[in-house]
Amino acid sequence: MNSKKPYLDWGSLWNPNFGAPAALLILYVANAVFTPRFATVSNTLNMLLQVSTTMFIAVGMTFVIASRGIDLTVGSTMALVSVVVALLIKYGITVAISFALCCALLVGLINGFLISRLKLDPLITTLAALILWRGVAQVIGDGQLVPFTNPTFEALGKGYIGFIPIQVVIAAVVIAGAFFCIRSTLFGRQIVAVGGNEKAARLAGIRAERVKYIVYIVSALLAGLAGLVETARLGLGDPSKVGVNAEFEAIAAVVVGGTPFSGGRANILGTVVGALIMQVISTSFNMLLIPFTWSLVLKSVIILFAIFLQRPKEV
Template identity: 90%
Template structure:
């Protein structure tokens, strides 16, 4: 009987629990040394401020990908929510937010229906929906910016709680809630089970269709919340710019953080680290006056490493 050899090589360095945090730490320390004013409290808070909405949609994307799905509609959902809340805020914050989040939930419900009930391919379905909802957002907003003035609502994107930006606090609460859901609730275990082997999950009594409905609703709701925050920060609804490429930032954070496209595993903290890693790259390139396009190249390389290395570990 042959003894199994234990191999530890450079391919082992990137795993869901070590690779992304190590890369984040190395990049942060390197920038603290070589980038002036990078490691200041104000700059760190600014990075957290900028990445908070990405974290929200990335957490929702983690749930979807863990169930072996994909949701490309999150950016368009943000745009739809943005224009609706901007148009309705004159009728009161409750009315505007209620209608805006209801629209987001509608997007999630339709995604869930088409993918779980009609068995359509998640990638193609949400790609088509991405175009559809962005178009509807532009029609509703007449393709224009929708400015408004509402100090209470704007505090959602500009306010502070004990010197911490409110949107950072919201992201923190969502992260804690998502971590608890995945690791300590029956529904969290069902998501992982459905993503790992849907047929086996059905045989075990799990209602896979129901699970998929809920993860797409969660993704849409968090995208809607991100849209509200972004709109409050800008002080206007922008159906053309809000949420552009948000889905790709979210997917990058999820993949780099260790949640595989094949489903069956959800690494919430890894997603947070992945989002922070991408933000550190963007901020450092901006502070060093390096063209933004080069940051995209580096991000792409990191994403490829995150996908390639685990598949080749022995």
């Protein structure tokens, strides 16, 4: 006689391919009904504008988490890039952007070296690096705002192609490239293999250290791109405020979108939907004049619920 208690698989109720889009649709429709002026073209475009930088870093975070890592330095990388590009923009856009992205590349290289070569724990390593690079950004910027005037560069964050913001177009290109990488390239399959079982991946001839190096570099460069766009939108470099809570928003988007912390799966489109869910929550709370801190509480509950659904099944 089977004495095992029946087990309800809550995870099966949240298929990442359908659960997250359904939740987004429900949130949008509910706000369209109960939040005045929510379901307008201008507000929808504004939400896409605001969420685009989150999508940059969330896509990079998807690569990292799929490889069974974590990157908490994305917000600090944004701040570092912000102050560097603002200080150097007077020497020309090419010089400023190139140097700023080199700084982001340096962050990714150091993270990759510490985690893949020295085998340090990704959480502790990037937590320490988060503090380090935010401090470096504040030292470089002397803890002050760094204003500048450069209409060409500012178009990156304020310009439009037709009626669509330029940064939304860039985000779409990044998402399409990441989706293609994960679904159709050898490197994408290697990321999933390393995250699923690193030892088996090594036995299959995959250079796990190299894969980890690259995912942290990709994450840092996309965070750098987000920093550039955010700085262009603000019209100034801000080492203290740019990128604050960016890692939280990115991780929330990735986890809610169906990429598990345990690695071995990458859902780029799910990450996009997760980022949109977080943005709809923020926008609706703002339009309903509910304090922003309450949106953080709700987002935290959603993250915990998503992790609960992704927990290992009982055997």
